[in-house]
Amino acid sequence: MKLFGGAGPAKAGRAIELDFVRGIAIIMVMGFHFHAVHTGNYLIQIIEYPLKSFGREGVNLFFTLSGFLVGGLLLRQYAETGHVDARRFIIRRIFRIWPAYYVLIAFHVLAGRHPWNSFLVQNLTHLQNYLGTSITQTWSLAVEEHFYLVLPALLLIFSRWRLGAWTIVGILTGICAVVLTARCFAVAGGNLDGAFAYTQYRIDSLLVGVILSAIYWMKPGVYHQLAKRKWLLIFSVLLLCAWLAFATKNLVLDESIGYTIQALGFAALIVLVLEYSGSLRTSWIYRGVAWIGLYSYGIYLWHSLALAPGDMLIRKATALGLAPSLIWVVALAAQFAIAIAIGYVTTRAIEYPFLLMRNALFPEKRSSSVREEVPAAAAGGQLS
Template structure:
């Protein structure tokens, strides 16, 4: 399988960052290392940009060649990729409440239908709540192929740009309006999470910027190649823009960040993904030991890491208090072991079954999202 080290590195950073952020459920990393996890929620947005880029390429490539889009094959491949490991973890949460990092949990059918992010009562049901981002991804998988097919029936750069600008502006307007409304009435619930942070229509910026990259690569390959000569500048620009976004999000639930912070953050990450897709950039040619493995098992780690945190806490939490280094190593080992078990025992065998059923592989770059 042909892989790009730069995108593997970004995926590895994203999953580690998310897990560090979620360490708050076991007391966090302590004041000396809180800076490592403060913006860890942004790892999800790296995944969104990567998904938009990689899945966007899978969908747009046959359309660019004038071929019919095999909707059934696309949805079936996505199901084989997503559902088996997710079903195992969901069953553990439903059937074994002792695995839950929080007592309350939304009804199982909301997870099974990927509607949990739209219906959650976050104040009462926080267990497995990180599945909200998977719900966003599933909605993207469902809608984007249809939208891409419609847009490419009569290809028009003006129409594509109009849709992209419209989605981004609509997101800014919706988030701003909801924030101002909820802040004014201050309902007795976590309205930031339920009304702004989790709903799919509020979180399209990263996916959109990834799709823009995919469209550029597929429909303007010469321009893509020419611009890739500036990958180092894109990398530097991505770091700067991401820093600006974090400044906007210095108050994470504030109006400024949630109005314009998401498109700025997504643009910064899109620049990093663009740089990572070129083997001549520093991150594109740098094979960091372990990054490829973390990227490969990132989905299983994402699904299971809170279970690992919780089980270590209830089993060894008291003994680990006051031993920061040992605690970090124990939690990390448990997360990696459980994630690896899920990957090698469930996720990978199901992917092999999928390939036996449908052996044709996507284009080289897109195999990382397959």
Template sequence: MLSLRSAWKTIGDARFDAIPASLSVSYLPSLDGLRAISIIFVIVGHILYTTPYGRYISGSTGVMIFFAISGFLITTLLLKEQVTTGSFSLKRFYIRRFLRIFPVAYLFLLVLLVINQVFALHIARLDFLMAFFYVKNLMTVYDTSWQTGHFWSLAVEEQFYFVVPFLLKYHYRTYIRLIFILLLIGPPISILYYHSHITGTTGILLGIGVDLFGRGITSILFGSFCAILMFKGMIPLQVLSKYRFLAPFLVLLVAVGHFNITVGGWQSFWMYANPLLAGAAVLLSLQPGSWFYRLLNIPFLKWIGVLSYSLYIWQQLFTNHQPWAHTIPHGDAFWVNIPVLLLVACASYYLFEKKFLKLKDRFHGPAKAVRGEPAPVHSMA
């Protein structure tokens, strides 16, 4: 067993000598299956959002797992390139992220501009601007639109993508310290915000602190940290493989945690327990041979996982507060909207997004990263 001092020395060393065997492949199909489970949580949570059953299932369950996958895969992608070439290209990374995220996101906003006029939704100009510039998470007090609400999580991820690769490349030890600091200061900020009933400017500042350090970023950071630990050889999957029933149990705990947030009011505990559980579930999903791994590799689930970003982007129009809810028969019925959502997501992915994905592939480094790079995720729950 490593002592705390030697463990810190190992983690803080910016050198990465080898790619873990379990991450040396170019494609991790089980993570697509896990994405599928995540997007199903989001869609079902949104369908039930305004019903009495909405308190029992939350889209945030899928969000937390999505975030953990994203942090894990982005860090894996960068470290694989670093091990293979001695460094990684920030320029290529940012170009790849732009080509994956922005085209369809801005297509959605363009379509929403038209829908806003046709159906007189009265979405404020500020909502469009916050979504366009990816600052929804910094200005939640002004967030009044359901239709652009999912850009909150996109904003969190974009800010992560902008800052973390730079820190990994040039200030690695600072990044490690940042992970520990944010994981330590998050719980007390959350406790103060949810249990002290502080109002006024202080309450607003605490709310901003929770938005910055509590909702999403902890899951991304923990997923990233799990990848670092794997590259350091400190998380042997062969040991975790002995606990094959642990992964679905952790996913269930994440769901129960969000039930407690909405019903039991244990926000300050579950907001920080869930990222840890979600990150552990990501690791456990990588165990070949387990029944959870086989479940995640069902072809239909993998296909839904591939479409998860497309489904995420467009689901906000079809799961609740549908613009056409009162203008066409059964306009708010899920059995009408969900099949249409699937068709729209397929058209979006195969006819629009894949053009940019082919262009994005030109900017991979010498070490081809894990296929199926993480797509941004949903936030409103």
């Protein structure tokens, strides 16, 4: 796997393959949230179908990717030294996540777009996935914040007990099974909102990524054997696509076993993209999607600001009597452009300076003893 280097604290040593996966995820999320018009155009309906039908599953892809990447930060350290520096990990996460996040909260306080009681306490305490928030896209960030506390705590226990790779994989698999069982009971009891948003029902999607990361860093030979099975990976991704296309409409089914099926399929997708991107890496489409993925955290935080301009454009274009198909193209393109531009600017203006400060004050400890070819693959996650 080749690494994607470049200037800037978030680019150095990054893997373009993983930015490509991020790009797919954030495009799915934006396509699901952005407003459009009904056109009756069959070709546009085909283009729109995957975004509007299962675009929200981009968050599930983010979860599994974050588990793989953020888990790799700790598991690489565990594989190299038998210990984890949980304090440094949490501090580095704070520098990565909180500055941009709290600027978003401050913006909404100053802008007055939402009543304070609809988001402020909820978001400041990172309990918005339980208490609700009018800044709706931030619910998944709460799940990730909780994951950033749970994972190092688990690995501290594992290091104290000096557990091996397969024992760790077994324990994490057991936790995933418990989470799946609890989620099924929640769905059976009619708590679909909780099954969708509560950390105890969603953390298995992240842990599947951690399991893949454990195999990657601690059992590289097993990982390579898995990666060699290209057709198995392709088959798994095709099954994932079939599930997204046909099963996600059934919320009871999807929110029970569906999230587990998606996590496993997304794990296969991550391996497939990492190992078999080949010459696609040099194509402008691949690199364009990866470039969007590079700014995915900023885009995710701020993309809702593109909705109001999109609505305004739709109203004005409709009043002018433009064809619905043209309005659809222009409105969607404008919303994507606005969201990506805001994500780019905020990443450069907020995230990068704090990453530089973090790297100066709390540089990442690295060793050359384990998996030298991919240290940067674990340099960041979605939201990581």
